[in-house]
Amino acid sequence: MPRMPPALQPKLYFPLDLNAGTNHAIINLIPKQYEVNMKKGNFLTIKPEQINDNTFKIIGGDWMLITAGNENSFNTMTASWGGLGILWHKKASFSFVRPTRYTYEFMEKDDLFTLTFFGGKHKDALNILGSKSGRDGDKISETGLTPVSVEPGAVTFQEAELVLLCKKLYFQDLDPKHFLDPELDSHYPEKDYHRMYVGEVISVFKKMDN
Numbered sequence: 001m002p003r004m005p006p007a008l009q010p011k012l013y014f015p016l017d018l019n020a021g022t023n024h025a026i027i028n029l030i031p032k033q034y035e036v037n038m039k040k041g042n043f044l045t046i047k048p049e050q051i052n053d054n055t056f057k058i059i060g061g062d063w064m065l066i067t068a069g070n071e072n073s074f075n076t077m078t079a080s081w082g083g084l085g086i087l088w089h090k091k092a093s094f095s096f097v098r099p100t101r102y103t104y105e106f107m108e109k110d111d112l113f114t115l116t117f118f119g120g121k122h123k124d125a126l127n128i129l130g131s132k133s134g135r136d137g138d139k140i141s142e143t144g145l146t147p148v149s150v151e152p153g154a155v156t157f158q159e160a161e162l163v164l165l166c167k168k169l170y171f172q173d174l175d176p177k178h179f180l181d182p183e184l185d186s187h188y189p190e191k192d193y194h195r196m197y198v199g200e201v202i203s204v205f206k207k208m209d210n
């Protein structure tokens, strides 16, 4: 399992520029412990409602990384199925992870995880992270992406355009008995039905334009 090299463990405090735009001046609403330690100060905390992107595009088309674990031990995988919305009056993410994924083990162990979006860039990296398993070697090094820690104990990537820090609220395994369209079962020749994780979106970090 990959350990983040010391050089990639930025400890710089993320300097929030409250004058950068009125939309971003919301740091007081964010619990201090959830501020991100990014290598360069080019990420700002925004509210989930301020995400302007089309979720069908950024998840289904651009793809995302689901990353669980902390800077000492973590894993990540590409995902293109999932959603963002509202549940129990909370801002929520819906992620689907097959139990056969190494990332599943980290999702099970940890309370926090991140969803990382790259705005359509780094597709080569996402293809590697979506076709190789962290169980078999350090696939992250192969991608050239730079892991960075998110306080209080999660990991994302410096190259991100948008990062959602999520706290697990609920999980449920998909039950084929509930498939109303029999075609759906064709996605599961190994019967490894996804576990759905509902995460509360705790913080959102958006890359500022350079």
Ligand SMILES: Cc1cc2nc3c(=O)[nH]c(=O)nc-3n(C[C@H](O)[C@H](O)[C@H](O)COP(=O)(O)O)c2cc1C
Pocket (backbone or CB within 6 Å): 063, 075, 076, 077, 078, 079, 080, 081, 082, 096, 097, 098, 100, 101, 102, 103, 104, 126, 127, 129, 130, 131, 132, 133, 134, 135, 194
């Ligand atoms: C575009 C793309 C989308 C994917 N979406 C999902 C997904 O939503 N859920 C899932 O369990 N696996 C998904 N995968 C497969 C995992 O990313 C892949 O099996 C990965 O190698 C698992 O890595 P791990 O074993 O290190 O966790 C996707 C793969 C690709 C290329």
